[in-house]
Amino acid sequence: MKFKNMIFGALALAFVFVMLTPVTKSMLTPQRCVKVIFLGNTAVGKTALLKRIVGECFSGDYSATIGLDCKNLHIGRYWNDLPEEMCLEDNNSMCLRLFDTAGQEEYRATTVNYIRGSKIAIIVFSIVDKGSFEAVEYWINFLREHEDIGLILVANKTDLPRENWFANEEGIRKELGTLALEFPVYFCSAKDGAGVDDLKINMFCLANDLQVIPSFEAEELRENKECC
Numbered sequence: 001m002k003f004k005n006m007i008f009g010a011l012a013l014a015f016v017f018v019m020l021t022p023v024t025k026s027m028l029t030p031q032r033c034v035k036v037i038f039l040g041n042t043a044v045g046k047t048a049l050l051k052r053i054v055g056e057c058f059s060g061d062y063s064a065t066i067g068l069d070c071k072n073l074h075i076g077r078y079w080n081d082l083p084e085e086m087c088l089e090d091n092n093s094m095c096l097r098l099f100d101t102a103g104q105e106e107y108r109a110t111t112v113n114y115i116r117g118s119k120i121a122i123i124v125f126s127i128v129d130k131g132s133f134e135a136v137e138y139w140i141n142f143l144r145e146h147e148d149i150g151l152i153l154v155a156n157k158t159d160l161p162r163e164n165w166f167a168n169e170e171g172i173r174k175e176l177g178t179l180a181l182e183f184p185v186y187f188c189s190a191k192d193g194a195g196v197d198d199l200k201i202n203m204f205c206l207a208n209d210l211q212v213i214p215s216f217e218a219e220e221l222r223e224n225k226e227c228c
Helices: 002-020 046-053 105-115 130-134 136-144 169-176 178-182 196-207 215-227
Strands: 032-039 068-075 094-101 120-126 150-156 185-187
Touching (some): 032 136, 032 196, 046 068, 046 094, 046 150, 046 196, 094 105, 120 130, 120 136, 120 196, 136 150, 136 178, 150 169, 150 196
Parallel strands (some): 032 094, 032 120, 120 150, 150 185
Antiparallel strands (some): 068 094
């Protein structure tokens, strides 16, 4: 009898512990997962940008991605970056699975395998590396050869001094030409987080087949949410 009482007591304590333990984001099982792939030349800051998107701290230490890396961004009613009118209904949640690919040419064949099944592609270039900008069209064609999916262009490293045609955002849009009209373009800094919240809003839109919001409108939505 004494042994049974001890068992019941232990079970009761375990039940109380479970009931009182707060639910964390990692404990929530998303109802839907959406695959997002990051493409672009090496050293444009894809890894640092991906880490900033999921809330990790920026690190200035650089090491090239070998093959592939993956992180999860959980979205639900608790996601404060999302304007109220765009929140998921009830207690629904979703997970954006963010795949960080290597930019080196020797890994292109491997990258193709991870493009399949993606719903969103983020093509990243650096504002201080014109070669990475000139490669944007290559990456778009590379993507279209294998998958027809939603696409966002990201000009990264806006915290760095700009020179020549990179002097302002308008100059970059002008150089992009029709690509700037065909795809949303976001100007971000993985270092200080500028533009990242607006990028996340657009990723949410594409994941849910919603109309993509131009960058200036996304910023206005977020500012309105913060002030009210």
